[in-house]
Amino acid sequence: MFDNLTELLQNSFKVLQGKNKLSESNVKEAIRKVRRALLEADVALEVIKVFLDKVQIKALGLKVGQGLTPSQTFIKLVETELTKIIGGKVESLDLKTQPPAIIMVAGLQGAGKTTSVAKIAFYLKQRENKKVLVVSADVYRPAAIEQLEVLSKQIEVDFFPSTINDKPSDIVANAKRYAQKQFFDVLLVDTAGRLHIDEQMMNEIKILQKKVDPIETLFVIDSMTGQDAVHTAKVFSNALPLTGVILTKTDGDARGGAALSVRHIIGKPIKFLGVGEKIDALELFHPERVVSRLLG
Numbered sequence: 001m002f003d004n005l006t007e008l009l010q011n012s013f014k015v016l017q018g019k020n021k022l023s024e025s026n027v028k029e030a031i032r033k034v035r036r037a038l039l040e041a042d043v044a045l046e047v048i049k050v051f052l053d054k055v056q057i058k059a060l061g062l063k064v065g066q067g068l069t070p071s072q073t074f075i076k077l078v079e080t081e082l083t084k085i086i087g088g089k090v091e092s093l094d095l096k097t098q099p100p101a102i103i104m105v106a107g108l109q110g111a112g113k114t115t116s117v118a119k120i121a122f123y124l125k126q127r128e129n130k131k132v133l134v135v136s137a138d139v140y141r142p143a144a145i146e147q148l149e150v151l152s153k154q155i156e157v158d159f160f161p162s163t164i165n166d167k168p169s170d171i172v173a174n175a176k177r178y179a180q181k182q183f184f185d186v187l188l189v190d191t192a193g194r195l196h197i198d199e200q201m202m203n204e205i206k207i208l209q210k211k212v213d214p215i216e217t218l219f220v221i222d223s224m225t226g227q228d229a230v231h232t233a234k235v236f237s238n239a240l241p242l243t244g245v246i247l248t249k250t251d252g253d254a255r256g257g258a259a260l261s262v263r264h265i266i267g268k269p270i271k272f273l274g275v276g277e278k279i280d281a282l283e284l285f286h287p288e289r290v291v292s293r294l295l296g
């Protein structure tokens, strides 16, 4: 997803090649180029500004590192600051609570919620040896409930049945009771999304979230939707106490910069990346690795 940005950034660093020091003028020129690269990659303006202001302040007065060229020193600074702005460290799921730890996912229709619920269920089962139950509180689309049932069979994870005639909060309360009785470690809750943000959906999910009181409320963002993804994340984040973000479809060829802006804009960590349609195509988000991949 970041191929284009990688190329753009590499080009911006070229202005420092062969220079024997980091002067005010060559740093400014490099920063101008980086700004253009980030804009072209669809990184949100306010994020670019905060990021480059920091880079500029630190770069002027920066001593060229031992064994490094001025260009490499500057790239290292960009790497450090970019890592900070997209998250700093790895933030995994917080499951430290009386079981079952409830994880609820929210997002627009088509963002990848149901797929992500199944991927996380599989991840927790395989990697962390957790006993996982999944439930769908999407009472608007019978197909969504069926989709989760099919996926849960595929990954051999227990599925708590629900129907479109049930109330979402009752579905989750019943699933929780069942999970407690059967000693499940984790209960994953899929929720209804719409094609666009609408007030009714936001109100419903707010009420549901309050009642369910999950330890993790994850917002699922389709990284292919660019700045729209950032906008949607903002709206959901204002309405719900989100604990993290899942960026889906990062295997696509979208410009990707918008998605990288989310952490700074809503102040919540990206926890997972969806990297394909398959059930095991989920990665923990490693800011450092993403940045070093991005810088090529």
Ligand code: GDP
Residues within 6 Å of the ligand: 107, 108, 109, 110, 111, 112, 113, 114, 115, 116, 193, 247, 248, 249, 250, 251, 252, 273, 274, 275, 276, 277, 281
């Ligand atoms: P929901 O409406 O939010 O529950 O979205 P779905 O889980 O049904 O996903 C919508 C579509 O996106 C499906 O075709 C998924 O296979 C696809 N999808 C979800 N996550 C990813 C991902 O990380 N990469 C790719 N390539 N496709 C994904």
